[in-house]
Structures are given as C-alpha cells and as structure tokens.
Amino acid sequence: MLRKLHGLPSLFMALFLITIATTGAMLSLMPAIHRVHAVVPDKGEVSVAAMAQRIVQHHPNVEKIDRKLSGEVVVYYKTANHQPKADLVNPLTGQSIGPYQPSAFMDWVEDMHRSFLLHDTGRKLAGGVALVMVLICLSGxxxxxxxxxxxxxxxxxxxxxxxxxxxSELARFAVLGLLLSSLTGSYMSAMRFGFVKDHTFIPPSFPSSVSGGQPAPVGSLIALKNIDLTSLHELVFPYPGDLQDFYTLTTEQGSGFVDQSTGTLLNFTRLPPMGVFQQWIIRLHTGQGIWWLGLILGASALTVPVLSYTGVLAWWRKRRVKKGDLVNTPSKEADTILLVGTEGQTTWGFAQDLQRQLIRAGRHVHCAQMNQLVEDYPQADTLFILTSTYGNGDAPTTAQQFMNKLTSFKSNASLRFAVLGFGDRQFPNFCQFALDVTTALEQKGLTPLCHTELINRSSAEQFREWGKTVANLTGWPLALSYHPQPTVTQTLALVGREDYGVNGHAATSILRFRAAGTHSLPFFEAGDLLGVMPPQEATARFYSLASSTKDDVLEICVRKQPNGVCSSYLHDLQLGDCIEGFIRHNPEFRPAVGRHPVILIGAGAGIGPLTGFIRQNTQRHPMFLYWGGRNQKVDFLYQPDLTRYLDDQRLTGLQTAFSQGEDQTTEKAYVQDKLLQDQATVRQLLEQGAQILVCGGRGMANGVTQALNDILEPLQTNVDVLKAQGRYLEDVY
Amino acid sequence: MRKYIFLALSLITAFTLSMSAQAREVTFTTHLARYDGSGAYLAIYLADAHGRYRKTIWVAGRNARYYFELPGWARGSRLRPSEYDGMTGASVTSGRTLVVTKNIPDNLINKGYRIVIDSAVENGNSNRADVSTPLTTAGSGKTVMGSVYVLSFRYDLK
Known part of the structure; x- marks a missing residue:
C-alpha cells in the first residue's frame, strides 16, 4: 500500500516533477547570483532617507525605489523625454550600476516552473504536483x-x-530540501488560489488629509530617516507637482505613507503575524535573501530526475520479478552467482528454473556461463555451479576457461558454494568435471553449502530433491520444478502390436504408433527415444525406437515391469487407442558411419533399436547381433524379421542365448556366454575397428562389460579404452 | 386598482425613457505596447478637470493586492471594493487589445471630464495617467497615444 502510494503518483507525475525540479534548480542559483551583484550595507549603516537622497541626485523623475530581498536596489524613473527606465543602483553612492533587465530566459524558466507556461491552469497543476511531491516524500x-x-x-x-x-542514498540526502520546497510550494499555490488568505500585503488606507505644503528634500524626511535600508521593500515617490500626494512606503514590518512636506509617517499598517509567516514561506521556497538555502534546495531538486529514473527502474525490475522474468543482476551487485557449464541447452533449462526460484525468494541473481567467471563478486554470499561434463571428464564448451580463470579468482570469506553435476551414469567418468570443480573450489577456500549432487539423465526428481536440500540449508523457498522435456506432445494412435509372453500373459510387446488424425510424424531415427506421458503423470518415460521416419511408424519394444505405471499403461492399450508422446533425439547411440563391422549386443526389449539399426543397414556393412532372451519359444522377439535380414545380408551373423531352457537338453545361457564362445571372432572384429553397441538392462550390460574385458585382455585394451574412442556405446536402463 | 396599474406603467415608461435619455453606450479600445514582462494591470476611470477621481470604468487584472500599484486610481477610489465591483477582468498582456463597452451618463460627456488610464506591470513601472484624454463627442473615434504600457487608445460614442 505504502509502496503504491509512493510509486504510482511518482510514475504518473514523473515528467511534471522533473520539469519543476530542474527549473527549480536553475532558479535556485538566482539568489546567489543576485547576492554577488548586490552592494549590501550593514544594518544601521544607511537610512532610507540617505539612500533616496543620493539616488535622486543621480536620476531624474524617480518614481519608485525597490529593494529586492537579495539586497539589490532598483530605481524606476523617467528619462527627460518621458521614457520609463529601471536601473540597478549602488545604495551607498546612488549611482547606477547598470540597467535593470530581468533575464527573459530566467523569466521563461520561472514561468515554466510555476505554470508549465499554461497560465492559471498550469499554476493549478503545478500546485497539485507540489502537493503530490509532499506525499511522495513522506511515503518515501x-x-x-x-x-x-x-x-x-x-x-x-x-x-x-x-x-x-x-x-535510497539520494533520497535520504535530498528529502528535507524536497519536503521544504514542496510544502512551501503547495502553500504558495493555496495562497494564490485563495484556499489560504494572503496576508503578505495589507494595503494601508490612504490618508484623508495631508499638509499640502511645499515638498521637502527626500533626505530630510524624518520618517524615512528612521527606517534602516535593510528593512526597506519599496518606496514610491509622489506624483510630481501634486501637492496632495505622498510617499508610499513598504518595509518588512508593514506599509504606510509619508507626508512629502512634513515627513510624518501616516496610516502605517503593520503586517499581521500571519503575514510575516507567509513572507517567510515565500523566502524559504525561493531562497530570496537566503542564498545558501537556495543552493541547498537546488541541489536537492537536482536529485529528482535521478530519483525518478532509479525509481522507475526499480519499479520495472520488481514488476518483471513478479511476472517471473529472469532478471539478471550485474555481477558486482548480485548476492547470488549462478554459473553454467554446458554443451547444449538442457543445463540452461535447469539453471533458469533455479534462477527464477532464487529471484522469487528475493535474491539478486547473476547468471552467466562458467567461462564468464570474474575476479570477484563483491556482494555475493552464494555461488551455484551447474555443469555437465564433456567426453572423458573434460569441461563442456561454456566452462573451458573456468579452471584457468579460477586461479585469479578472489573469494570473499563468506562465499558458500554448491555444485550440481549433470550427466549419464552409463558413461565413464560420470560428472567428473563437476567433481573436479568441487575440489578446485574447496582448494580455493570456499565453503561447501551442501554435497555435490550428480543428476543422472536430467532427472527432474533429483533436481527437485536437491532444491529441497538447498532450501532447508538456506531458508529460501525453492520449489524447483524443471522438467527437461518439450512441452509439446503429439497424439499417437496404436496401429499394431505383437505380444510375446508365457501363458497368454504378455511379457514383452512390440507396439507400433502412427500420428493421430491427419498429422504427420516428426523426423526420427532408430535409437532415438519416444517419450511417453502416461495420463496423470508429470514425468515422461522413454523408450528406444526400433524404427525410423522412413518406416512411417513409431515402433517400440516394451517389457511389462511388475509395478511399472507406464509399461502397464502401454500394454493395456487396444488398437486405435491414443497416447501423448514426443521424440527425443539420441544421436549418441548410433552405429558409426563407415565400413567397420558393428557388433550389436542386447537382451530382452533392448533388441528394439538394434533391430532398427539392422533394418537400416541397406548397404550391407558387416553387422553382428548377440541377443539374449528368456524362452526361445515365447520370447524370441523379431524372429521372422531377423531371419529375413540374415537372408538379405543386412545381418551378417546372429547369436541368441536363452536363460530358461525349454527342457534339459537345451542349454541355458546369457548373451555374455555367447560372446565368450565367439571370443576369437569378436577379437578379430575389434582388431578390424569394430564398434560395439549395447542396449538393455544394467545387469546384462555389466556382464557384457566383464566378458568383453576378458576378451580384450590379450589385445592389451579394455572397454574403457573403447568407450573413450567412441567405439563402445550403451543405451542402458 | 386600475389607477395604481396606470401609475406603475407610466412610472416604468418614464424611467426607461429617462435612462435612454441620460446615458450613452461607449466602447473603449486599448492597445497595449510590446514590453517585457507579465500581464499589465490597467485602471480606466473618469477624472474631473482638476484630475480628481470620479468614477471607475474598468479594471484589468483580478488580484486586488496589485491594485495598490495603480497610483492615481488607487488614491482616488481609495480601493473601496464598492468602487470597482463587477467592473474587473483579466490583465492584458504585451501587444494585446482590451475592448470594454459601458453606458456613460450624458452629464459626464462634454463637461470637462477626462478618461484616464493607470497602468502597472510586475517588476516594472507604475504609471499614473498612461493615457489622459477629454471625454467629448468630438473626441469619439479619434486615436490618442499612450505614454508607457499603452500604445494607443480610442473611445467610440454610440
């Protein structure tokens, strides 16, 4: 409420406020400038009579002597040919200093200041603006x-x-001056428009009779001798030749008349206390006669444009924060630093979610690439680093200069840090770079805020849990909710299914989907992932695709998990039923282009993408499949297809292993046993530069790794080396 | 009853006739000179042959605190509001023209009375008799020159 009272009027009145303030600042110089030009005798040094006498000696036909609050004395007179003139005079000598010419420009500035050049309407507006300014000052x-x-x-x-x-700093400096200016300004406006009666001038009643004698020299008039120059405002001379006329005198104390012959003071009317008060109001506003106050008020007024600008800026930022915009605070001002190391876009998504939540929690966040680490963050107390890892534990693109820059980084004592690693557990050196960064920061003397969390495969759940940990440690309410998935899903209809299983219970199914209605499918290849959103579920499950765009169908192989929400949902689908899904490209899991042999190893539903690779092998590169199932009779997924591929040489060799023997005669085996049986061939293929792609459960993958390490031993190499060479790829779940 | 109605009607007729016989409509046109400063305050009034104030015709300028600056008129009228009530309007800025139409009693025309204009400008001069010209049928429609803030003045008897 208070904030609105402060902000809204400021926003609407900003232009008027700035106009009044800048013109006011210009006008504020005038009392000081006038004071420089004025010759000001001390109190008691010169009487009005003495000064007037000197002035009439140097000027013909004096009509009026005007003493400004600044101390300047102006004489109005007529030249020999009746032309009106006004001169600044030296009150000690009565001689002219020069013509009195109020600057036309300053008159314009004054007019702008008090009425925006809009006469009475503008004056009312300016009065209103002054009143609003009082409000802004107080609420501020x-x-x-x-x-x-x-x-x-x-x-x-x-x-x-x-x-x-x-x-805040400027406002604190200026608020008293601004309050004084706006209060006195409002009061003057109220006087001008009659809301407050103007007591600054009470016209004295004209004398009913005067002596009518011959005029005496002005210097001899006793009433004028008794008045000190410093209290004079104005002395109007009698009309020449009119013996019934008189001097009209206005001083600080009041006004009255002086008989031009006898010098008696007639009908002097003293200013009431209210009038004296109102005169002070005007002096305090204009700085007239108080030149130093004028300068202080002027300096205060000069802050108004800056206050308006910074105020609007602060308001704008606050508004953006409210709207959930990602306001990036400059690094020097931020209390929270968020640095991101990534190859692509995924990590930025997490970083932005974190940034948004931190801003909501009232933090001033500076978010940048890790490469943009600066030497120090003077206001920061917390440093977040979100980074993926490139290749074999190296820094990703946006973090390659980080370690280098860290050597010249100056940490302040209170800086805490938290590192969040992003990666995929199936790769060696999982999140290695994140761990290296943690170690480096600890060596720099920074305090860890919490343990370094390693997020596997962009897990939204892990991210949310980490947010809760940070929230508990810091007290900032962080409700992290980032899901690294496209928000756009497509409706897909089930157009075909093949069920494999024991006793009519489908253990594994091959499901084929087409885009519902007249829509077409996006581009995809075998090995890419189909994200499926089960109804009422927030997170998607991913299935490797066995088909590509050419096949015009999305084919996945799904094994029913005992308590699997998504696999049960998919298995229960009838032909024609629809699901919501989307494609996630998975270019890391593809056979390399070229003539080198490819060894495909899989178990269970993992055969899906492998079959897809074989189907695409129309160039007949050597391709070998090792696959393990449970039961040869009921589980042999893709048996007809594989037979066909062997015939047309898209598949060079096929080895299957079944873990449940049909009877005592059939051998029980796992896929790694088949590999060991064929180890001479496998070694030979690897020596030819073969690439291995593994797809299936983690247990199978571990067994395969062990077996291959054994097989590779004579070659003095191992799976890790192959992985580093990009020749060993896994799609493991 | 009928007698009273006749009396009232004849009185009203006589009064109307006497009004039309005793006053004339006069238009006063005042052109201001070009000068630096804000709007000028003007007092247009009638004075006798000795220069003594007789009657206010018009006061341009609404803020009564500045009326004191119109020297001859202020002294003559003694600034009694009854002297100028209903005869005031806006001040007149540099180069503008003020046109005022008033009924003037016949007994003030061709009888030695003068039309006088005092003028004053904030931070400028106060002028007694910026214009001073006799009110006569012969002077009607003739332009006279002002001396300070008034450039020229004329009046037209209808």
Missing part, C-alpha cells in the same frame, strides 16, 4: 525507514546495492 521516508529497520538506521550507512541503493 516511511518506506526507507521500513526498509532500513527503524528511524535510527536513517543516519547509518545504507547497505544493499544497485539502483535501489542509489535511490
């Missing part, structure tokens, strides 16, 4: 007190940073 003071936590804090140094701090 209360806001500042609230922000600093008490009235006493107003005189202490202001903490914080950026735009808000500039705004």
């Amino acid at each position: 003071v209360f806001l500042l007190v609230r922000r600093l936590g008490g009235w006493k804090a107003l005189i202490k140094p202001i903490k914080g940073n950026g735009v808000k701090r500039i705004h």
Whole structure:
C-alpha cells in the first residue's frame, strides 16, 4: 500500500516533477547570483532617507525605489523625454550600476516552473504536483525507514546495492530540501488560489488629509530617516507637482505613507503575524535573501530526475520479478552467482528454473556461463555451479576457461558454494568435471553449502530433491520444478502390436504408433527415444525406437515391469487407442558411419533399436547381433524379421542365448556366454575397428562389460579404452 | 386598482425613457505596447478637470493586492471594493487589445471630464495617467497615444 502510494503518483507525475525540479534548480542559483551583484550595507549603516537622497541626485523623475530581498536596489524613473527606465543602483553612492533587465530566459524558466507556461491552469497543476511531491516524500521516508529497520538506521550507512541503493542514498540526502520546497510550494499555490488568505500585503488606507505644503528634500524626511535600508521593500515617490500626494512606503514590518512636506509617517499598517509567516514561506521556497538555502534546495531538486529514473527502474525490475522474468543482476551487485557449464541447452533449462526460484525468494541473481567467471563478486554470499561434463571428464564448451580463470579468482570469506553435476551414469567418468570443480573450489577456500549432487539423465526428481536440500540449508523457498522435456506432445494412435509372453500373459510387446488424425510424424531415427506421458503423470518415460521416419511408424519394444505405471499403461492399450508422446533425439547411440563391422549386443526389449539399426543397414556393412532372451519359444522377439535380414545380408551373423531352457537338453545361457564362445571372432572384429553397441538392462550390460574385458585382455585394451574412442556405446536402463 | 396599474406603467415608461435619455453606450479600445514582462494591470476611470477621481470604468487584472500599484486610481477610489465591483477582468498582456463597452451618463460627456488610464506591470513601472484624454463627442473615434504600457487608445460614442 505504502509502496503504491509512493510509486504510482511518482510514475504518473514523473515528467511534471522533473520539469519543476530542474527549473527549480536553475532558479535556485538566482539568489546567489543576485547576492554577488548586490552592494549590501550593514544594518544601521544607511537610512532610507540617505539612500533616496543620493539616488535622486543621480536620476531624474524617480518614481519608485525597490529593494529586492537579495539586497539589490532598483530605481524606476523617467528619462527627460518621458521614457520609463529601471536601473540597478549602488545604495551607498546612488549611482547606477547598470540597467535593470530581468533575464527573459530566467523569466521563461520561472514561468515554466510555476505554470508549465499554461497560465492559471498550469499554476493549478503545478500546485497539485507540489502537493503530490509532499506525499511522495513522506511515503518515501516511511518506506526507507521500513526498509532500513527503524528511524535510527536513517543516519547509518545504507547497505544493499544497485539502483535501489542509489535511490535510497539520494533520497535520504535530498528529502528535507524536497519536503521544504514542496510544502512551501503547495502553500504558495493555496495562497494564490485563495484556499489560504494572503496576508503578505495589507494595503494601508490612504490618508484623508495631508499638509499640502511645499515638498521637502527626500533626505530630510524624518520618517524615512528612521527606517534602516535593510528593512526597506519599496518606496514610491509622489506624483510630481501634486501637492496632495505622498510617499508610499513598504518595509518588512508593514506599509504606510509619508507626508512629502512634513515627513510624518501616516496610516502605517503593520503586517499581521500571519503575514510575516507567509513572507517567510515565500523566502524559504525561493531562497530570496537566503542564498545558501537556495543552493541547498537546488541541489536537492537536482536529485529528482535521478530519483525518478532509479525509481522507475526499480519499479520495472520488481514488476518483471513478479511476472517471473529472469532478471539478471550485474555481477558486482548480485548476492547470488549462478554459473553454467554446458554443451547444449538442457543445463540452461535447469539453471533458469533455479534462477527464477532464487529471484522469487528475493535474491539478486547473476547468471552467466562458467567461462564468464570474474575476479570477484563483491556482494555475493552464494555461488551455484551447474555443469555437465564433456567426453572423458573434460569441461563442456561454456566452462573451458573456468579452471584457468579460477586461479585469479578472489573469494570473499563468506562465499558458500554448491555444485550440481549433470550427466549419464552409463558413461565413464560420470560428472567428473563437476567433481573436479568441487575440489578446485574447496582448494580455493570456499565453503561447501551442501554435497555435490550428480543428476543422472536430467532427472527432474533429483533436481527437485536437491532444491529441497538447498532450501532447508538456506531458508529460501525453492520449489524447483524443471522438467527437461518439450512441452509439446503429439497424439499417437496404436496401429499394431505383437505380444510375446508365457501363458497368454504378455511379457514383452512390440507396439507400433502412427500420428493421430491427419498429422504427420516428426523426423526420427532408430535409437532415438519416444517419450511417453502416461495420463496423470508429470514425468515422461522413454523408450528406444526400433524404427525410423522412413518406416512411417513409431515402433517400440516394451517389457511389462511388475509395478511399472507406464509399461502397464502401454500394454493395456487396444488398437486405435491414443497416447501423448514426443521424440527425443539420441544421436549418441548410433552405429558409426563407415565400413567397420558393428557388433550389436542386447537382451530382452533392448533388441528394439538394434533391430532398427539392422533394418537400416541397406548397404550391407558387416553387422553382428548377440541377443539374449528368456524362452526361445515365447520370447524370441523379431524372429521372422531377423531371419529375413540374415537372408538379405543386412545381418551378417546372429547369436541368441536363452536363460530358461525349454527342457534339459537345451542349454541355458546369457548373451555374455555367447560372446565368450565367439571370443576369437569378436577379437578379430575389434582388431578390424569394430564398434560395439549395447542396449538393455544394467545387469546384462555389466556382464557384457566383464566378458568383453576378458576378451580384450590379450589385445592389451579394455572397454574403457573403447568407450573413450567412441567405439563402445550403451543405451542402458 | 386600475389607477395604481396606470401609475406603475407610466412610472416604468418614464424611467426607461429617462435612462435612454441620460446615458450613452461607449466602447473603449486599448492597445497595449510590446514590453517585457507579465500581464499589465490597467485602471480606466473618469477624472474631473482638476484630475480628481470620479468614477471607475474598468479594471484589468483580478488580484486586488496589485491594485495598490495603480497610483492615481488607487488614491482616488481609495480601493473601496464598492468602487470597482463587477467592473474587473483579466490583465492584458504585451501587444494585446482590451475592448470594454459601458453606458456613460450624458452629464459626464462634454463637461470637462477626462478618461484616464493607470497602468502597472510586475517588476516594472507604475504609471499614473498612461493615457489622459477629454471625454467629448468630438473626441469619439479619434486615436490618442499612450505614454508607457499603452500604445494607443480610442473611445467610440454610440
């Protein structure tokens, strides 16, 4: 409420406020400039009579002597040929200093200041603006007190940073001056429009009779001798030749008349206390006669454009934060630093979610690439690093200069850090770079906020849990909810299924989908992933695709898991039923292009993408499949297809192993046993530069790794080496 | 009853006739000179042959605190509001023209009375008799020159 009271009028009135303030600042110089030009005798040094006498000696036909609050004395007179003139005079000598010419420009500035050049309408508007300014000042003071936590804090140094701090510091400096200007300005406007009666001038009643004698020299008039120059405002001379006329005198105390012959003071009317008060109001506003106050008020007024700008900026930022925009605070002002190391886009998604939540929690976040690490973050207390790992534990693209820059990084003592690694557990050196960064930061002397969490395969759940840990440690309410999936799913209809299983219970099914309605499928290849969103589930499950765009069908191989939500959902589908799904490309799991042999190893439903690779092998490169199932009779997925591929030489060799023997005669074996049986061939293929692709459960994959390490031993190499060469790929679940 | 109605009607007729016989409509046109400064305050009034104030015709400028600056008129009228009530309007800025139409009693025309204009400008001069010209049928439609803030003045008897 208070904030709105402060912000909304400021926003709407900003242009008027700036106009009044800048013109006011210009006008504020005038009292000081006038003071420089004025010759000001001390109190008691010169009487009005003495000065007037000197002036009439140097000027013909004097009509009026005007003493400004600055001390300047102006004489209005007529030249020999009746032309009106006004001169600045030296009150000590009565001689002219020069013509009195108020600057036309400053008159324009004054007119702009008090009426925006719009006469009475503008004056009313300016009065309103002054009143609004009072409101803004007062609400601003209360806001500042609230922000600093008490009235006493107003005189202490202001903490914080950026735009808000500039705004607060300036406002604190200027608020008294601005309040004085706006209060007195409002009051003057109220006087002008009659809301407050103007007591600054009470016209004295004209004398009913005067002596009518011959005029005496002005220097001899006793009433004028008794008045000190410093209290004079104005002395109007009698009309020449009119013996019934008189001097009209206005001083600080009031006004009256002086008999031009006898010099008696007639009908002097003293200013009421209210009038004296109102005159002070005007002086305090204009700085007239108080040149130093003028300069202070001017300096205060000059802050208004800056206050308007910073105020609007702060308001704009706050608005953006409310809208959930990612406001990036400059590194020097941020209390929270978020650095991102990534190859692609995925990690940025997580970083932005974290940034948004931190901003909501009131943090000033600076988010940048890890490469953009600067030497120090003066305001920061927390450093977050979100990074993936490239290849064999190396820094990803946006973090390659990080370790180098870290050597010249100056950490402040209170800086805590938290590292979040992103990777895939099936690759060696999982999140190795994140771990290296953690070690490096610890060696730099930074305090860990929490353990380094390693997120596997962009797991939204892991990310959410990590957010909870950080929230508990910091007290910031972080509700992390990033799901690294495209929000756009497509409706897919089941067009075909083949069920494999024991006793009519489908253990594994091959499911084929087409785009529902007239839509077409996006581009995909075998080995890419189909993301399936089961109804009422927030997270997608991924299945490797056995088909490619050419086949015009999405084919997946799904084994029913005992308590699997998604696999049960898919298995229960009838032909024509629809699901929501999307494609996630998986270019890491593809056979290399070229003539080198390819060894495909899989078990169970893992055969899906492998079959897809074989189907695409129309160039007949040597391709060998080792596959393990449970039961030869009921589980042999893709048997007819594989037979056909062997015939047309898309598949060079096929070895199957079944773990449940049909009877005592058939041998029980796993896929790794088949590999060991064929180890001479396998070695030979690997020596020819063969590539291995493994797809299936983790247990099978581990067994395969062991077997291959044994097979590779004579070659003095192992699976890790092959992985590093990109010749050993896994799609393991 | 009928007698009273006749009396009232004849009185009204006589009054109307006497009004039309005793006053004339006069248009006063004042052109201001070009000068630096804000709107000028003007007092247009009638004075007798000795220069003594007789009657206010028009006051341009609404803020009564500046009326004191119109020297001859202020002294003559003694700034009694009854002297100028209903005869005031806006001040006149540099180069503009003020046109005022008033009924002037016949007994003030061709009887030695003068039309006088005092003028004053904030931070400028206060002028007694910026314009001073006799009110006569012969002077009607003739332009006279002002001396300070008034450039020229004329009046037209209808």
